[in-house]
Amino acid sequence: MGSDIRGLVVIVTGAAQGIGANYSAFLAEKGAKVVMADVDEPGIKVLAGKIERSGGEVVAVRADVSSQQDTEQIASLAVQNFGRIDGLINNAALFSALLPKRSIFDIDVTAWDRVMAVNIRGPFLCCRAVLPQMQEQKSGSIINISSNTVLSGVPGFLHYVTSKSAQIGFTRALAREFGSDGIRINAVMPGLVETLIVKERYSDADQQRAIAVRAIRRAQHPDDLNGVVAFLLSKDSEFITGQTFNVDGGALFH
Numbered sequence: 221m222g223s224d225i226r227g228l229v230v231i232v233t234g235a236a237q238g239i240g241a242n243y244s245a246f247l248a249e250k251g252a253k254v255v256m257a258d259v260d261e262p263g264i265k266v267l268a269g270k271i272e273r274s275g276g277e278v279v280a281v282r283a284d285v286s287s288q289q290d291t292e293q294i295a296s297l298a299v300q301n302f303g304r305i306d307g308l309i310n311n312a313a314l315f316s317a318l319l320p321k322r323s324i325f326d327i328d329v330t331a332w333d334r335v336m337a338v339n340i341r342g343p344f345l346c347c348r349a350v351l352p353q354m355q356e357q358k359s360g361s362i363i364n365i366s367s368n369t370v371l372s373g374v375p376g377f378l379h380y381v382t383s384k385s386a387q388i389g390f391t392r393a394l395a396r397e398f399g400s401d402g403i404r405i406n407a408v409m410p411g412l413v414e415t416l417i418v419k420e421r422y423s424d425a426d427q428q429r430a431i432a433v434r435a436i437r438r439a440q441h442p443d444d445l446n447g448v449v450a451f452l453l454s455k456d457s458e459f460i461t462g463q464t465f466n467v468d469g470g471a472l473f474h
């Protein structure tokens with residue numbers, strides 16, 4: 221049956237496509253109330269409409285997670301619509317937008333700074349925006365979406381891997397700060413997930429290589445991340461904080 225997340229109010233950033241879109245549909249299907257945030261306004265509206273038509277409770281908001289004002293708006297909207305904030309999934313990132321991979325010499329300073337602004341400042345600002353409400357409630361669960369590239373150190377993706385590594389330290393330090401408020405902060409590291417964009421932009425050889433090093437030798441799908449996310453949002457994980465869950469079919473162990 222899985223972890224019970226019925227009635228939880230959960231913010232998902234980067235919800236317009238890929239894994240974030242899948243989290244949103246899954247959480248709504250399991251009875252959570254979902255606030256979907258993304259810079260891609262048309263994308264998010266279309267998806268929110270679809271989820272609503274199948275009976276889910278969602279609100280969609282155009283927001284850039286690197287903007288303090290936008291992240292405060294996400295939190296306000298959650299409280300206005302649903303009265304509380306139980307979960308935040310810091311999923312928005314510059315990931316597929318960075319492909320193809322490139323060497324350090326082809327990553328200019330502007331690109332480096334933008335990755336840090338979205339992938340690190342974004343989660344920082346989203347946490348700052350939701351934490352006061354969670355403190356008032358004396359409960360909350362924050363999930364930072366990192367990447368198993370932190371463990372493998374893949375080449376050609378230096379800004380991305382650096383930003384995803386920062387999320388681990390961020391998760392641990394924040395967990396220490398808010399444990400006594402009843403707020404838990406954990407990180408999830410997906411492996412290479414076959415989203416539509418990954419299928420399009422990674423060569424077949426790259427996708428086969430990712431499968432070959434897994435203990436469980438198959439493609440990873442967005443649905444493979446649903447269980448860990450539901451578990452971390454639910455009471456089933458109430459004594460777990462500051463941890464990193466690597467969900468990559470056993471490609472890497474840590």
Ligand SMILES: NC(=O)c1ccc[n+]([C@@H]2O[C@H](COP(=O)([O-])OP(=O)(O)OC[C@H]3O[C@@H](n4cnc5c(N)ncnc54)[C@H](O)[C@@H]3O)[C@@H](O)[C@H]2O)c1
Nearest residue numbers: 234237238239258259284285311312313315316367412413
């Ligand atoms: N797909 C994979 O193989 C994989 C592997 C490991 C980790 N991850 C991580 O999982 C998460 C989702 O991955 P994905 O493959 O769905 O990514 P994706 O690149 O397909 O989608 C990212 C989403 O974030 C949104 N976004 C980008 N910048 C934003 C901003 N400033 N403010 C708000 N939204 C913004 C985009 O519009 C998009 O909807 C990311 O954090 C990624 O780093 C993905």
